[in-house]
Amino acid sequence: MSRIIPIIIVTCLCASPLLAQTVHQVDIKTFAFVPATISAAVGDIIEWTNHDFAPHTATGDGWSTGELKYDATGRYIVSVAGVVVYHCAYHPHMTGTITVTEAK
């Protein structure tokens, strides 16, 4: 029995798609995405944290984090290579860009 357990654990780790994902942090503060421009690979996670009292969103073509209140966090998994431009749905002058490359 004791021989089986390590084998199962290794198998689970290798099969997990999460291992290949990188989480990219973007802060929202003083009505700006910081950094405004980031690079990521297909499958990576972009995570926004709102440090403003005013609610914000990170909204792109066909996706959105939804409303992020003060100190709230929202995520988006990039799925297609290319340039992704996004903005805050409430304050459209706030914009950001993700340059997405093929998966590593």
Add this chain to the structure above:
Amino acid sequence: MTRIKTALIAAAALFAVSGTAFAQAGLNDLEIAHAAYTADIIDIGYAKIALAKSHNADIRAFAELMIRDHTAVNEGAAALLAKLKVTAQDNAFSKALLAGAATKTTELNALDGAAFDRAYAANELGYHQTVNKIVGETWIPAVKNAEVKSFLEQALVTFKVHEEHANHMVGMLK
């Protein structure tokens, strides 16, 4: 003519608030917190009038933004005061703000259509210009508590964005 009307409305809006500006010096931290909270409540009230009266999509979007952002700022203020275990203190300036808002509310309620939209936009510009000047030049330098000061600094960032937005809206409605 429209431009002149807009300028007059903006001037009137400014006067409605600046007439009370003499009372805003010398407030303590808790009085400043109360006045800032009151200023937020007043602007939320103006936004509710706009949503009830205006059919202009830009005006309505701006009004919704004012309700969302000023409510969030006041929630932040309430959380900070709770953390500090203090209560905001009513004062003469808060009362003067409310008196000025009552007059402006009556004026706005008497208008309709494009005239209302222009008056609302001009009032938002004048109101934010005046309040931002008070927050930036008087309250933030005067506040003693570091957390209250930091809160006001962040709130001012929000209000300045609103001022720019209102300025753009006034330009669009000329």
